[in-house]
Amino acid sequence: MVSKTCEYAIRAMIFIAQKSKKESITGMNEIADKIGSPKYFIAKVLQDLVRKELLQSLKGPTGGFYIAKEQLGCSLADIVKAVDGNKLFSGCGLGLKTCSETKPCPIHNKFIIVRKDIYNMLQEAKIGEFSKNLEKNLTFLKRK
Amino acid sequence: MVSKTCEYAIRAMIFIAQKSKKESITGMNEIADKIGSPKYFIAKVLQDLVRKELLQSLKGPTGGFYIAKEQLGCSLADIVKAVDGNKLFSGCGLGLKTCSETKPCPIHNKFIIVRKDIYNMLQEAKIGEFSKNLEKNLTFLKRK
DNA sequence: TGAATAGAAGATATAAAACTCCTTTAATAA
């Protein structure tokens, strides 16, 4: 569905959002540890998301990553777009470059319906909305 | 969504189904040409699907691939399972191995809904049903 | 039977994704 890199990115963003609500900034060591991802790898991914303005970072001691209040409205769809590009939302289900309304592949019409469902689901899911369930231990971000 | 290999497989199966309805058997050269895939690569993929009994093959001159009548009910979901395995249908949306009803990831509940939609769409799409639109040139299987 | 055809199988090559390391830059705090 989405790349492994993108899965890490979403988990990291949800975790950072939770920490950011408590006014705290989080280093990549803690992020990697809490979401169960390779440390240097997630750092790269997050640096890229900083450039794309989905979150903030700060260098130096007490530095790390955080999400500003106005960025808590960032949706999972925004993260997927930033990491994987638009292929999940705009590509053909059979990988045909020329597939379109006027020249559709056999599953085109069925496919655009479920793709729209996926998009809506990801678009409606805002990065700030997951904190409560995480704090209550109703949901989890790590493998084991 | 599905791997490139799986996209080739679906396109090939739909094409072979169409040919098979006319009692004809199709060689890998023609298949690769008509769906726009690498020749040796699609051969491999189809050989694997023969082993998994989604289609038939015959060696020698006049040999090739074909789909028996009772196999025309094969769904796109069957092909996806055979090629990509079950990860699209059963994996966690965030890649967490331990994600489940009792220990869900933050997007678990939203995700299982759209995943069910995807599964239903693919399960209801049978390999034999696309021939009519292909013959009428209402749908297409090739890039250019 | 034997030449020709076409899939089967194994080995190899290339490309993309995932991951790591090392150096540089910026911020902090002593």
Add this chain to the structure above:
DNA sequence: TTATTAAAGGAGTTTTATATCTTCTATTCA
């Protein structure tokens, strides 16, 4: 203002997915 800390940036490695090539085997038909 200097030592320290943590992200940024660049470059490299490993792994997995995709694609190709070659040899082998089964089948057909003259």
